[in-house]
Amino acid sequence: YEGAGIYRHVWLNFANLIHIAPHGVFVTATPNHGAAVVKVETDVDFAGVNASSSVVISNVLDAGGKVVATSKAVVPASSRQPRSVVQTLNFGHVKLWSIETPNLYSLQTLLYNGNRLVDQVKTPFGVRTIRYDVNLGFFLNDKPVKLKGTCNHQDFIGVGVGMPDGLLEWRIKKLKEMV
Numbered sequence: 206y207e208g209a210g211i212y213r214h215v216w217l218n219f220a221n222l223i224h225i226a227p228h229g230v231f232v233t234a235t236p237n238h239g240a241a242v243v244k245v246e247t248d249v250d251f252a253g254v255n256a257s258s259s260v261v262i263s264n265v266l267d268a269g270g271k272v273v274a275t276s277k278a279v280v281p282a283s284s285r286q287p288r289s290v291v292q293t294l295n296f297g298h299v300k301l302w303s304i305e306t307p308n309l310y311s312l313q314t315l316l317y318n319g320n321r322l323v324d325q326v327k328t329p330f331g332v333r334t335i336r337y338d339v340n341l342g343f344f345l346n347d348k349p350v351k352l353k354g355t356c357n358h359q360d361f362i363g364v365g366v367g368m369p370d371g372l373l374e375w376r377i378k379k380l381k382e383m384v
Contacts, residue, residue: 209356210364218337221323222252223259224317226287234332236346241299241332247282247314256318257282261290264313268300273310301346302331355380380384 218227229248234241245263259280264272274296281288301307309329316324336344342348357380360366 210223210244218250221258222254223318224250224324225314225316225326226250230312230326230328232312232328232330232375234310235331236301236332236334238300240295240297241301243274243294243296243312243330243332245276245294245312245314246288247292247316248286248287249290249316251285254286255285256280258319260317260340261292262315262317263292264315265294266311267315268309299332301347302333302344304350307331309361353384355383 221303226248229250232243234243243265247261247263248258249261261278261280263276263278265274267273274294276292276294278290278292280290300306302308309331312330313327314326314328315322333346334344336347338344341349343352357376359368361368361372361376364372
């Protein structure tokens with residue numbers, strides 16, 4: 206028996222009293238005739254403080270780090286309650302994410318209180334369409350894709366569930382070779 210316990214990376218996060226909630230940025234991206242519409246919802250937590258001059262800036266970055274879209278929104282004044290900000294961004298010349306070309310963009314979310322940057326989060330995302338037809342199956346970017354899978358346990362012989370990153374990368378490489 207190889208045991209378990211803590212078997213994944215662990216972080217201790219320190220945050221300003223006014224901060225983006227953990228896992229508080231949600232991105233949906235929809236292609237639209239060669240462009241993309243990106244909807245962003247950001248949850249801001251005020252951790253028991255009053256705030257009235259907070260701003261969320263959302264930047265979409267391409268794979269090279271170039272800003273391709275930006276939006277600025279004032280966070281509604283808070284009386285110590287969490288707030289959610291919704292933004293919509295548009296950009297052209299989108300590169301779709303697919304199995305063959307896994308193009309990714311990043312959403313850089315900046316939270317300012319007054320003129321001071323108090324938190325920032327980077328969220329990777331891809332732009333693609335998915336749909337399922339009961340007769341024809343799964344479609345990614347309007348192309349049919351056959352879904353394949355394995356029975357793959359979380360542990361590995363000799364190391365148990367505390368798998369090093371290199372072993373996880375090796376396993377994914379082997380799974381990709383099966384295609």
